[in-house]
Amino acid sequence: MNEFPWLTTLWVLPLAGAVAVMVVPAAQRLLARALGLAVAMATLVVGVVVAVRFEPGGGRYQFVESHEWIPAFGAGYTLGVDGIALVLVLLTAGLVPLLILAGWRDEREVGAGPRVAHIYVALTLVVEAMVLISFVSLDILLFYVFFEVMLIPMYFLIGGFGPRTDDLAHRQQRSRAAVKFLLYNLFGGLIMLAAVIGLYVLTARENIGGDHGTFDFRAVVQAANSGQLGAAPAVLNALFLGFMFAFAVKAPLWPLHTWLPDAAVSATPASAVLMMAVVDKVGTFGMLRYCLLLFPSASSTYAPLISVLAVIGILYGALLAIGQTDVMRLIAYTSISHFGFIILGIFAMTNQGGAGATLYMVNHGISTAALFLIAGFLVSRRGTRVIAEFGGVQKVAPILAGTFLIAGLATLSLPGLAPFVSEFLVLVGTFTRYPVAAIAATGALVLAAIYVLWLYQRMMTGPVTSGNERLRDLVPRELVVVVPLLAALLFLGAYPKPVLDLINPAVAGTLTTIGKNDPGPTVQPEAATPSGGAHK
Numbered sequence: 001m002n003e004f005p006w007l008t009t010l011w012v013l014p015l016a017g018a019v020a021v022m023v024v025p026a027a028q029r030l031l032a033r034a035l036g037l038a039v040a041m042a043t044l045v046v047g048v049v050v051a052v053r054f055e056p057g058g059g060r061y062q063f064v065e066s067h068e069w070i071p072a073f074g075a076g077y078t079l080g081v082d083g084i085a086l087v088l089v090l091l092t093a094g095l096v097p098l099l100i101l102a103g104w105r106d107e108r109e110v111g112a113g114p115r116v117a118h119i120y121v122a123l124t125l126v127v128e129a130m131v132l133i134s135f136v137s138l139d140i141l142l143f144y145v146f147f148e149v150m151l152i153p154m155y156f157l158i159g160g161f162g163p164r165t166d167d168l169a170h171r172q173q174r175s176r177a178a179v180k181f182l183l184y185n186l187f188g189g190l191i192m193l194a195a196v197i198g199l200y201v202l203t204a205r206e207n208i209g210g211d212h213g214t215f216d217f218r219a220v221v222q223a224a225n226s227g228q229l230g231a232a233p234a235v236l237n238a239l240f241l242g243f244m245f246a247f248a249v250k251a252p253l254w255p256l257h258t259w260l261p262d263a264a265v266s267a268t269p270a271s272a273v274l275m276m277a278v279v280d281k282v283g284t285f286g287m288l289r290y291c292l293l294l295f296p297s298a299s300s301t302y303a304p305l306i307s308v309l310a311v312i313g314i315l316y317g318a319l320l321a322i323g324q325t326d327v328m329r330l331i332a333y334t335s336i337s338h339f340g341f342i343i344l345g346i347f348a349m350t351n352q353g354g355a356g357a358t359l360y361m362v363n364h365g366i367s368t369a370a371l372f373l374i375a376g377f378l379v380s381r382r383g384t385r386v387i388a389e390f391g392g393v394q395k396v397a398p399i400l401a402g403t404f405l406i407a408g409l410a411t412l413s414l415p416g417l418a419p420f421v422s423e424f425l426v427l428v429g430t431f432t433r434y435p436v437a438a439i440a441a442t443g444a445l446v447l448a449a450i451y452v453l454w455l456y457q458r459m460m461t462g463p464v465t466s467g468n469e470r471l472r473d474l475v476p477r478e479l480v481v482v483v484p485l486l487a488a489l490l491f492l493g494a495y496p497k498p499v500l501d502l503i504n505p506a507v508a509g510t511l512t513t514i515g516k517n518d519p520g521p522t523v524q525p526e527a528a529t530p531s532g533g534a535h536k
Helices: 006-023 029-053 083-102 116-136 140-149 151-160 168-205 217-226 233-250 259-266 269-279 281-294 296-322 327-348 351-382 398-411 418-431 435-441 443-460 476-494 497-513
Strands: 062-070 075-081
Touching (some): 006 029, 006 083, 075 083, 083 351, 151 168, 151 269, 217 281, 233 296, 259 269, 259 327, 269 281, 269 327, 327 418, 327 435, 327 443, 351 476
């Protein structure tokens, strides 16, 4: 155990910061936001310290902290981080300061009320804390608790802090979107709870972790992969489906995706990015860590079916994005397509597929944040999300249009930008095991080019549409948000090695644990000649 509890500090800091923000006097909205930004930056510093001290070639889980929590149930407060969790921790800690800064002066983001800005910032920090402990938890029950708890602050961010409007229909639509988000995810969580309880019963029956059973993730993984759980395949398959269903709702995987577009367009741009780029990654992370490691046989059994659903999601999301007339909804549908790529890479169960899927989680978070926030800046200026209301923006706001184009090109995985590397790894890793699925998924590359370039053409090129003549270009505060995101897309597109060096050992360890090897090339035997020799 490390002397200093770095991982506890990592998630407790934003939680304590949320409390501190609420203590700030009601009239001090600027101070509340500044304090929230300072806490988010401090959390990022802690995340960077953990990354610097992390040893890619060291133990499987590092910075381990273990304390008793509920001894009677074998549940503990156990934290630890591997390379997969670490890159997602850095993504979360890096995005939240930018999201707080993105809505710094946009009063419509937080509506009216003396303490509404305080609540908005505090809820953002609470979500960050819940996500961070989910990534570093090594106790199944502890993970489940925060997997569910994070829904509550996210629900209030979606339903209570959309753009200020006097339109009753819009307010009702926002409320419905928040309720839909909550119900879908709560239902998935309840199914997962049943699976968690079932898994615990198996550990208790086999005396794993003592007479009372255990929720210790490492002990259960060891038992699951050594055959000690002693359950029938049908039972393990049912438990796998319980975990997978909850993660597939949160990710989301087609056809459990329908809550995402409504929630994304109803929330503020910053909250929508928090949901799509950060919270939803807990779902794909759960698939890679919990589904594969706890249920290796069931994962192999259902991998072909899940890969088919992922490919459908890839093509479905891209096709629906092309037909959208709302710019924010269009971007939301692109995320459904991208999550399909991530899930496809995970269940290819190859080193390249797993590494590509994990890198895709990071790259999707960055590219979606850039595109959605820039679009949000534009929508806040124009007061509409309808694509047809824009036109000629590059003539009056060239920097905004230029940054929008770079973010859009990243979304379509243009070579040289970060998503290309991860998408290429996913497709290559998938092709070695499921060539038909990989070939079908490449169709999204063409569709992505259509929806991104056509969107840019309609909004940014041509004559200036009436009402757009006085659109402001990006201001310094907005550039401070956008430039780091675009710089990260360029850097990781040219040099992804630092991130892959963290990811690869963890992915390889996962596949080794579950006994999966990369498929070897098929070699055709040489035809023998009539004389017994071989053709040259």
